[in-house]
Amino acid sequence: METCPRREISLRKVNAMRVKITLPSLQQAKAYLEAGERRNPGGWVAHSVHVAEAAAAIAARHPRLDPQAARVLGLLHDIGRREGLTGMRHVLDGYRFLLREGFPDAARICLTHSFPIPDVYAGSSEWDCTPEELHFVQDYLDRTTFDEYDRLFQLCDSLALPTGFCLLEKRWVDVLIRYENFNRFTIPKWKAIFRIKSDFENTIGCSVYQLLPGVVENTFGF
Numbered sequence: 001m002e003t004c005p006r007r008e009i010s011l012r013k014v015n016a017m018r019v020k021i022t023l024p025s026l027q028q029a030k031a032y033l034e035a036g037e038r039r040n041p042g043g044w045v046a047h048s049v050h051v052a053e054a055a056a057a058i059a060a061r062h063p064r065l066d067p068q069a070a071r072v073l074g075l076l077h078d079i080g081r082r083e084g085l086t087g088m089r090h091v092l093d094g095y096r097f098l099l100r101e102g103f104p105d106a107a108r109i110c111l112t113h114s115f116p117i118p119d120v121y122a123g124s125s126e127w128d129c130t131p132e133e134l135h136f137v138q139d140y141l142d143r144t145t146f147d148e149y150d151r152l153f154q155l156c157d158s159l160a161l162p163t164g165f166c167l168l169e170k171r172w173v174d175v176l177i178r179y180e181n182f183n184r185f186t187i188p189k190w191k192a193i194f195r196i197k198s199d200f201e202n203t204i205g206c207s208v209y210q211l212l213p214g215v216v217e218n219t220f221g222f
């Protein structure tokens with residue numbers, strides 16, 4: 001068993017009460033990501049690092065989010081990719097991995113970040129799991145009321161390519177070209193992400209793009 005330095009942060013609101021959640025330390029999150037990269041090298045690792053940076057930058061301006069927690073959660077949101085080249089089952093693999101490691105709140109982000117629309121078929125690629133597993137994910141989404149961390153990663157997942165930060169629309173087209181999975185949820189999902197972006201911008205008082213160094217260059221390929 002790997003040693004897991006833990007950090008308790010009082011930040012999740014449940015029934016108007018702030019409760020403590022336990023996350024891996026930043027050092028442990030980086031170690032998980034590096035181990036995942038050794039198992040399955042790919043663009044998902046650099047994407048995760050940029051998602052973490054975007055989330056931390058937004059959280060630093062947000063009154064109810066913790067930047068270090070955001071960075072840790074961002075590094076781990078796609079950790080299910082450690083299991084290999086998979087479709088949507090990476091969200092379930094990530095959830096199970098972090099649950100086994102004792103981090104249910106980080107595990108939660110693995111499952112929720114892909115579903116601004118809480119329907120299993122709103123994911124970006126095909127499902128590659130059993131009907132029972134699919135039912136589990138839908139049930140989990142049905143039982144979960146998204147909080148600001150869930151929404152933060154539903155947004156930030158679309159703000160980063162492996163090469164750096166980008167316009168939301170660039171990431172969406174990149175994903176569509178790779179997975180060819182346009183369906184009845186695609187447009188509602190994009191609209192939901194636009195709403196999340198707008199809500200965060202109203203709270204932090206600026207455009208999220210102002211917080212992302214190199215976003216113009218990376219989006220337009222300068």
Ligand SMILES: [Fe+2]
Pocket residue numbers: 047051077078157
């Ligand atoms: Fe991601």
